[in-house]
Amino acid sequence: MGDYIKVAWRNLNRNLLRTFIAVLAIAVVVMIVVFSRGIILSFGDRMNDTYINNTLGHVKIVSEEYRQREVLLSLDYPLDGFQGEGLTSMLAEIETRDEVEYLLPRLKFGALYGGGEDMVGMMGMGIDTDSEIRHGTISADLTWGRMPETGNEIVVGSGLLQELGVEPGGRITIMFSDAFQSLRARTFEVVGVRESGFSALDDGIFYLPLITAQDMLGMEDQATEILAFASDRGRAGMLAGDLRELFNSMDDLERYSILPWEKADPFIELFLEMDIIYDVIYAAFVFMGSIVVISTMTMIIRERRTEIGMMSALGMKSSDVMKIFTLEGAFIGLIGSLTGALGGGLLNFYLARDGIHVQALVDTMEGIDALVDPVFYPVHSLENVIVSFSFGFIIVTLACLYPAWKASRLDPVEALKVDA
């Protein structure tokens, strides 16, 4: 085997230009794959994280009735504990499960501001301030002030604050319907401003302590949803199973919907499915690059007919001939993929710092109610480089099997005769 490797390697050097072009083709293709994978991966990563941290959790627990009409922000289908025994005991019970890292209970409700010229509709979100500060993203996004602590303090999204025409630190009276459908109003002090960069979050949500929200809505010890988090988002399915088991043992499974993040939002679901399509596209790309290698190999073999005939005549088995040519193709694949993977990796490494701004996308995203960041930061990950490298190497080697097989089938007598 060692000899064959030596022969194949030396053969590569026989026509450097030809080798160079074949290597270049593979390198460019692998680089394209590394780069676009970098972009897609990061796009997905960032999007998933934003959705997980803000709306989905790793697993989202709501009541089944609530899920069907989530847009309404109804207060009629709250989480009121197992058999109605209250949220606190429910949270305590859930926290004992092994898969659970932490929980973010939230109470969402619709609210109105009518102080200016026109009505401004918005969503209020009662949050457990302590665990949000410890685990959540809301406090990390604060551009001014602090998280709400006592009764009448709120944090407001930056876009919403502008629309309300209130200064940070100012006061504002907000109207809402409580759980008994009576219209009420309450004055709050803006103690913090949140700017996440996503208009879907910044333009319509304000945050207040869960206790205050429960109190003013007449929903003591209740919430509309619980976001449960595992140690890692890959364990979401496990966590969901664990929670279902718990809810089942409490005899209260039917009333609730317990969904891992991959299944909780149609947009995310679509995106995850597209991943598979992208992989097919990458494979097609690499194969297109291998066509260059295949045609190069075919030509090499034609050139060396006599040589092959000679080798066969000297007693080399056809499987050995095939080995030599496959190895030669594999070397091209190896060098090309390596160059491409390193080049693409460097490109991603560089762009991961600066990001790629796409203005057209910024405008598009304005109108879409999805949590998508218009700036691309390709992730620079070793895994991506290694996967794309192996991708290129394996496909090229496989592609070379065909010309190599054809070479091995040459009849030594015929092959030698040509030049005679």
Next chain:
Amino acid sequence: MFLLKIAFRNLFRRRKRTFIMAGVLALAILFALVMDSFMGGLMDVSFSNVIDFESAHMVVGTREFFAEDDRPLQKIFRPGEGLEDEIRKSAGFVAMTQVVDFRANIIAGREEFPVSVRAIDPAAFSQVFRFEDYTVSGEFLRDGEPGIIIGSDLSNVLEVKPGDYYTLLFRNRSGSFNTMQGEIRGIFSTPNPQVNMMSIFVDREYAASSLGIEKNEISQLMVRMEDRAGAVLSADILNDRISVQGLEARSWRDASDMLLSMEVWGEIEIMFIMALIMLVGAIGIINVVVLSALERVEEIGMMKAMGLKEGEIVRVFVLEAGGVGIIGALAGSGFAALIIALLSTIGLDLQVIYGDAIVAMGIPVLGRIYGTWNLQAFIMFSGFGLLVSLAASILPSYWAARKDPVEAIYHR
């Protein structure tokens, strides 16, 4: 001519190689053309859905009204006879209707939900918009009669049907809260998902008193025109004439800037992927030229010895690459034409592919998308493919032509 003949014959000496490389080019062109047709179809239906159910072809309102996002009731105006005559005189005018837009919360049962309400003159409204054809249960509004019609998606989440009671909570013109109550008369289900969820219609005469406005005060005049391109033009002309009165005329294009940026984004995406495939194709072309040159070293030497100039040899190779480009362009366009023919007759149901995410993505389309024919795209993408193959072949051709004739023939 002689060179052309040589190039043409050379093209078929290694058939497999020629066709594989042409195949790569064809693939790029095929991809770009089919995507372009699909995007064209998607945009076409999207614009139809916006024009037929949201913006009409042209709207006229006060400049302050358009400047604010939330359709303020304070920015209403009284259209004089002069204005309506002016609009009627616009080229391509078909019909016109007056509307008052405002924001409200609908309360039905124990639920409350923010919506956009449009107060309309039902008879004239149906000349401009197509809601009457899409009323699925109950009946459409009638002039001067109470009641509202709502979208199918909204009726599903609120769990209401025609005959049920509703309350609309809103602020009237002077800023005080007011409500409007009554029966839901009908439910419409349009191909525009946003409208099905967010829009409510009520008779204008009936609503005027609760809104605190006069019967001749409106927020927008909405106009149906004969065709889209003409509407953009007419809106421009009209806008110049009425801007002195503080009014503004906008075409459907201004009303759907989000769709326009989506269109641009789609084009960038197609170009980007096409460029990547072309890059691979260009390397393929370089490969073809270098390999055929290497194979024909003796031949090149012979040609030179017989007196062909370097430039002529370059031309032979460039022409050969051009041949690959032409075969690729023809094959790509041909297959694309086949697929587009399918796409434009059978269509594609987006909801089958994307499911509910379609609503989340903000595309105003339910139902099938039909591809469009775009001759310009065929010419452009084919030309681009040919250009790339010619350009890619120049350098390796010079490399091939520079070979020393003596050494070239001596080769073995």
